Amino acid sequence: MIRPGLDRIRLLLKDIHFPWKAIHVAGTNGKGSICAAASHLLTRRLIKNGRFTSPHLINRWDCIHLNDKPVPPAKFLKVENHFKSINEKQDIGASEFEILTATAFQLFNDHNVRVGVVEVGMGGTYDATNILDNQVVSVISKIAREHQEFLGTHIDEIAAHKAGILRPGVPYIVNPLNEWLVQDTIDNYARKIGAGPRILPDTPQLRDGLFRYQNWTKLAERLVPYQRDNVVLAYLAFVRALQSIGESSKKAPTLLPSLRSKVFPGRTQRVSVPSVIYGQPFHLTVDGAHNPDAAIELGEWVKRRLRNSANRDHGDSAPSEPVVWVLAMTKGKDAHAYLQNIIKPGDIVVTTSFGPVDGMPWVKPMDPEELKRTVLDIHPKMLAIHVPQPGALRALCTAKYMSGGSRRVVVTGSLYLVGDFLREKDMIEQDPASFDIRTIDMEERKRVNEILSPAQSIDIHNAESREHGSGHEEAESQKLLEEINKLNREMEALEVEEARLKRSLPTNVESSLPAISSSPTTVPDSSAHSTRHDASDEEDSYDILSRTNSSKTESAGNDDPNPSQTFLRINPRRPLPALTGLWEIKPDRQNPLPKRSSKYRLRKYVGSGKGQ
Template structure:
């Protein structure tokens, strides 16, 4: 089933599953165009180091279908995941609900968090906010129900998914602000555009939700906390700030003494988020490369900011993108005409997401000619082993430009799978990925 926003189907499905999101655990709900995953990664590691049981739900998955759900920062077992998902599918079929794939996945995550008895669930919005399946979450009612949202977060907002959310920052911010709940505190990244901040403030005022800006000082007294983060990119300063403001709210709500300064710093030090400014080395050829999703213009701008800080003799860009994404919107922020070359590449579309299609490599090539010195075409533009052999051959012939692979998280997934022995269990795959260090 294609993307179909709305809450009617998932409300019915969750009611048949016992409404685990209301009856079991408290939740943190995060929306935004970029930075949601990193913010939740910081939160998960901080809570785990504080020994506060937590579940994490992010999307899309990276390496295997179950890796979008974690318990205490460990990917949920594929066997257990399939068992719960099959139960959810059975309810969906029995009552003829017609839920979308994402609604099934969301309900599966909510049920898993109940089964595993987490204290806090960290929930990332899938698309938009107001009509996203995760927005079935309800406010925490101060003891009237065990579960509910205790704090919302809104990260950086940019133009993306215009067909669903609108064509302006105001329109998109209105959809993102749809997660703000009555009397529930909301934290917002203060570096957002004024139109977005105004829309968020209006919604918060309308539902009497306390609004906290990351511009204000935090309750946890840590000087320059970004110094402890291993993740690259100036934008991580804002993501971490959102996370730490949320931690302050969690402390007050849970009345927790476990969230100490040392636990917070340890959590930050150990945070990782694959496919975002990630430095890796191909296991066969030894080619070093930077991997970044850069799947919308806002993310492309951040990638461009980072590349300017490390630019030497230019870059070899390997670019694969989803159909409908702007090639120009990526390249105008990252490439220099006289210094860079580009290899158009094809990613593998996830079989469970039939609406995802790869941008035609010829179209990427045609647009790229205006932004790079040369477009390099491979015979097999979907074979990753051939790609690294091609890059190794260029290096051996004296091309010392840095390699940047970007344009899609689905391309990142393909590259990461190639670097990891797929004969291992999915849990081991993610553990290996977690061990990958950022510079």
């Protein structure tokens, strides 16, 4: 459980000093990206460094990096067990996060890092990482309302907790996009304790130097605004760290292009999907955004990179492509405020849950059905479905069948869900037998087909639209059956006439008659246009089918190759009877008649409802 305070971490790290210099980062959104960028720049500058961020993505040890690489599991477990033993022997009662923090700082010492980049876990003042006394710069990213039961309900109260990482005489950086009340709260606290100076991320020196530098221009073109802000804060912290350890920062801007290929795990990260799910590899987006402000930023990224990706030259006027969202959220989060910033009409939403979080047993997922109801509260006609069983890959199978295989897929709502997806992906790639993905895929396909069927009581739309749609489909089905009966009666009359003509004509005369059907026969379709065929082409057979019913078959995703059909033969020497309704003639390539046949096949789909 979460237990703010510094007493327990002091006991765990008693008599342990920190010879390295720290970049300490607090905030709500972007602090993990700032840490990752600063650590990357230090590594490129060949400065030994460590990075501690939380929570972990796949395994507990991947939240600790040495020179931009995860710490080896054996080293991590050895140090972690050491602090677990101290905690037990001295009956300290430290939390999992406090033991994790002590493990990270000890690994930094063991590795002889020169700079440690440390992300605050929650808040600032009473966070375990605030045991540090070796900061060379404090960074506060964008602040939003979070953990209000611990930090307060007002934004200035939350900002005061974040400002607790400032130290007397230590420079600090604040994201200038924070509200004025937030910035005033932080600046007032800085003056009170003598922290500073405040390093501004938009000064004449930066505008004349970094922002005009060609390497910065190339990098900035690939980033959306909030990403550029985070990179600037990371760059300023990196420069300050270099100065504090006596290293030159003159060539620091030349390292910026390396960030173009830097992957920020769990932050608008493009990840390949195992081919066993979609039949062939493709990339989806994972993002750990979990609050309304982060959702706004994610929504902007999705708009630029996914919705308008095919029409970027048209800007905001370009048609917006629908997106498939696979969502899970932590219990207690404001799902309505979060979702209204990302989902748009026409999108498809699959809600699910994440599994147990290693080291944080108190973290619980929101009920997927409750999350789906929130989606429908925002957009009542949205295509949405919940997956009762946890599992990111299972939810992805559901999304595949709900969307018809769309590749604009985003997994988001919780960093824990992103972690589940990455973990399951690694497992299935390393050992395909570890996941019975075929069974999962078949189960989700069956479930989606049942939900999409009008015969089922479960529906993804609200009750009003369901009742309206059901009545409309019933009327269409009745009309279709009437057309079928009328057509059958007309065809029976044609067969009688054909038999009479054959009996009345000698064989040699019959064979010498010209083919009446060599002139085009017109059959009206649903759009009042005519469809023609030439009866002289005896190698083709033709179908007459209902457009309305075939469109239902396609939309339902039913792949039954043998729907209920009625086949009748038409004499090509006589024109087809006048047909009314939504009909058209199409070549039947799958079931052609023999070449010598002078007949045509009339196929009529019989029945009603989707999938028939």
